[in-house]
Amino acid sequence: MKPQRNYITSFSNPKVKWVSGLKEKRNRDEEKKFFIEGYREIKKAITGNQSSPIPCLPVNITSLFISPECFLGENEESLINSLRCPIYELPRKIFEKISYRDRPDGLIAVAETPSATVPWKEMKGIDINPILIIEGVEKPGNLGTILRTAEGAGVGLVIVTDPRIDLFNPNVVRASTGTIFTLPVYIGDLGEVLSEFQKRGYKRYAVTPEGKTLYSSIDMNAKSVFLFGSEQYGLSPLAKELADSTLYLPMLGEADSLNLAMSCGIVLYESIRQRSK
Numbered sequence: 001m002k003p004q005r006n007y008i009t010s011f012s013n014p015k016v017k018w019v020s021g022l023k024e025k026r027n028r029d030e031e032k033k034f035f036i037e038g039y040r041e042i043k044k045a046i047t048g049n050q051s052s053p054i055p056c057l058p059v060n061i062t063s064l065f066i067s068p069e070c071f072l073g074e075n076e077e078s079l080i081n082s083l084r085c086p087i088y089e090l091p092r093k094i095f096e097k098i099s100y101r102d103r104p105d106g107l108i109a110v111a112e113t114p115s116a117t118v119p120w121k122e123m124k125g126i127d128i129n130p131i132l133i134i135e136g137v138e139k140p141g142n143l144g145t146i147l148r149t150a151e152g153a154g155v156g157l158v159i160v161t162d163p164r165i166d167l168f169n170p171n172v173v174r175a176s177t178g179t180i181f182t183l184p185v186y187i188g189d190l191g192e193v194l195s196e197f198q199k200r201g202y203k204r205y206a207v208t209p210e211g212k213t214l215y216s217s218i219d220m221n222a223k224s225v226f227l228f229g230s231e232q233y234g235l236s237p238l239a240k241e242l243a244d245s246t247l248y249l250p251m252l253g254e255a256d257s258l259n260l261a262m263s264c265g266i267v268l269y270e271s272i273r274q275r276s277k
Contacts, residue, residue: 003080005087007224011094014126019110020098025166028113029247032125033062034168036109036178037100039076044178045111046082048247052165053126054157056185059258065094070106079107100170103261111238116167118159128156129223130271131197132264135190135239136230138164143176145261146228153268154275158183161190164230197225204243208235208266209257211248215267216249220274225265231260 008015021027022035034044035061045059063085069092080087095104132155133172137143143165150158160167167187169245173180194204207215218224227243229235234257240246249263258266 003083003085003087008088008090008094011097012047012092015065015249016090016094018096019063019108022036022110023170025101025274027145027252028166028168031147032113033110034113035100035106035170036061036111036173037107037170038174038178039073039079039105039107041173041178041181042107042109043079045109045181047182048078048182049182052127052156052182052184054123056139056181056184057114057116058188059114061109061180062112063088063110065090065095065098065108065110067104067106068091070104072097072105076105076107076175082235083109088224101176113168113184116185116187118188118193119195123157126219127223128221129275130155130268131202131225132158132268133161133190133225133227134158134163134229135161135227135235135262136164136233136258137260138230138232139260140165140169140171141175142259142261144177144180146264147172147176147179147183147185149261149265150268151183153265153272155183155268158185159188159193160185161188161193162236163187166203179198184217190236190239191242194225194227194239206235206240207249207263208240208246209248209251210240211246215247215249216270224271226264226271228264 048056065088202225204225206227
């Protein structure tokens with residue numbers, strides 16, 4: 001049975017203002033909801049990653065806003081019919097107002113904001129490698145790109161410590177192309193997180209321009225946690241102090257560091273290279 005659709009034809013409809021307001025963090029915090037835009041992103045939010053030994057963030061979609069005039073493919077109706085939540089259909093002009101994108105594809109889901117606390121109890125006895133920790137990330141697009149890269153590189157878990165952004169910012173979801181829902185991603189306290197992984201037998205590597213060891217010279221087949229810092233300030237003194245070793249990426253030109261997401265990609269794909277031998 002197809003879900004019933006509610007039609008919105010006016011810009012002044014309260015639902016238009018409400019869903020558009022979820023672009024702002026204060027409204028997401030107040031409503032305890034966030035929005036997921038795009039067919040690919042919503043599909044990943046629904047399916048998650050059933051093969052991951054660590055649970056991904058649970059997503060409970062509470063409403064869906066659609067505009068068939070914006071659809072780009074042939075699978076949108078199947079996705080819509082798979083959901084059991086209120087459906088609101090809007091004309092293109094109104095949908096473009098609530099969209100976060102320049103070229104919307106006609107689908108925005110609103111979901112309850114899940115708890116992102118690290119599920120330590122559910123991780124007992126789990127042996128995954130590598131693990132990525134991002135400290136104090138400041139740019140939503142960078143975090144989203146890092147998550148997309150991490151999933152592609154086979155990272156088993158990402159923990160964001162002391163974030164200066166909202167994990168559920170629409171730009172994080174967009175830049176990650178929905179991998180925030182298919183890769184275990186959590187928020188934790190840096191000291192607690194590093195202590196836990198030390199107990200579990202992981203080597204903790206801080207990647208920093210002041211590092212002492214070339215990143216590619218370590219054995220990444222061993223259980224490894226890689227730490228990266230914020231775009232502006234890098235890793236905190238505490239992160240470097242608690243790490244077992246500090247790693248650096250060679251810089252041969254005038255620039256003293258690389259973009260955060262690019263640095264993550266270089267190290268994580270070296271991990272793939274070593275593990276695939």
